[in-house]
Amino acid sequence: MFNLRIFATSILLILLLAGCAPSAESCPSFFPVDRSDAEMFARDDNLHFRFPLDGRVYAARFSTSFAAYGQVSRSMGQSGFEYHAAEDSLQPAGTPVYAMADGQVSFSGPMQGHGWLIIIDHPLANLYSLYGHLSPSRWQIEPGPVAKGELIGFLGDSDENGGSAEHPLRTHLHFGVRAGQRSDYPGLGQWRWQAGWMRPCPQDLGWLQPSAIITGQDIPAGGFPEPAEGFVVIWGLELFIAGIYLFGGVGVLVYAIRRNKPFVLVLNGVLLMTAGWISHSKGTRLSYALLAMSVLLLAIGIYEIVRRSSGMPRTQS
Ligand SMILES: [Zn+2]
Structure with a gap:
């Protein structure tokens, strides 16, 4: 039994390292940001940027956060998953929207899925900002220069913001910020400049x-x-969560083997497999660690149950 524990612990350590290793195609995770000073960002003229909604409004939770690989995804059936390239704030139709920085309105017009869309170029910062689901019926700003905090439009009603009478869309701001300028992203593919x-x-x-x-x-x-974040910022959150799961799993393994309770292993294996399956459907690397550990717990648990029910050959001589 002692050897089995050593073996299982070694396997788990390997899984922990393998399951959390960054893969080649991965990219930085989004990380939580304190927006409690949102109003200060709006008022301070010395700052380059402000939130596009009034401070207190924007300080509320996002309805849909910025997506990183495996986070804030939506299933597109056969064609896999899609990831959110912006932050959504649920607010009523008519809520005013302001320019995040000085710049040039380079696009103001209807866009499929966005209702009315506005794009502001910020060449000094070498980025552009995008404001979707606005209201064409309230105001259509003309292209031209804008200052930080200048009113650029209002949130659209659910039948004009990209939705329709048959398929209404919840009223919200889709706010995106992209490195570079629109001209850096030519072409008319699916991931063009207004994605x-x-x-x-x-x-x-x-x-x-x-x-x-x-x-x-x-x-x-x-x-x-x-994006130039360090390893800890990019992977810290996922490593932390994986650590909690795997620490718990090791605890269960040691407990169940010591107390000779293989059913506990099977039960936890099923729970971990469920968690791993959900995690995998979200595309996180954490899922491999969860799935591998669930298989390990299930295998040891079932092995112990079968060994017992077949007459416990090791304990009865
Ligand atoms: Zn959105």
Whole structure:
């Protein structure tokens, strides 16, 4: 039994390392940002950026956060998953929307899925901002220069914001920020300059986490060509969660083997497999660690149950 424990622990350590290793196609995770000072960001003229809704409004939780690989995805059936390239804030129709920074309105018009869409170029910061689901019936701003905090439009009703009478869309702002300029993204493909949801990781195509940009405020020379976060910021959250799961799993394994309760192993194996399956459907690397550990717990649990029911050959001589 002692050897079995050593063996199981070694396997789990290997799984922990393998399951959390960053894969080649991965990209940085979004990370939580404190927006409690949103009003300060709106009032302070020395800051480059502000939130596009009034402070207190925007400080509320996003209805849909910025997606990183495996997070904030939606299933498209056969064609896999799509990831959210912006931050959505659920607000009533008619809510005013403001420019996040000085710049140039380079697009103001109808766009499929967005209702009325506005794009503002911010060449000094080498990025552009995108405001979707606006109201064409209330106001249609003309292209031209705008200042930070200037009113650019209002949120649209559910039948004019990209939705229709048959398929109404919840009234919300879709706010995206992208490194570079629109001209850096030519072509008419699915992930062109106005993308809302996309199959690749949004960061890989230059989309940035808007709230992180606004609260960070730094404009590196030449703009924001690549997200440049350290390993801990990028992987810290997932490593932490994986650690909790696997620590719990090891605890269960040791407990069940010591107390000779294989059914506990089977039950936890099933629970972990469910968690792993859900995690996998979200596309996280964490899922492999969960699934592998569930298989290990199930295998040991079932082996112990079968060994017992077949007359416990090791304990009865
Ligand atoms: Zn959105």
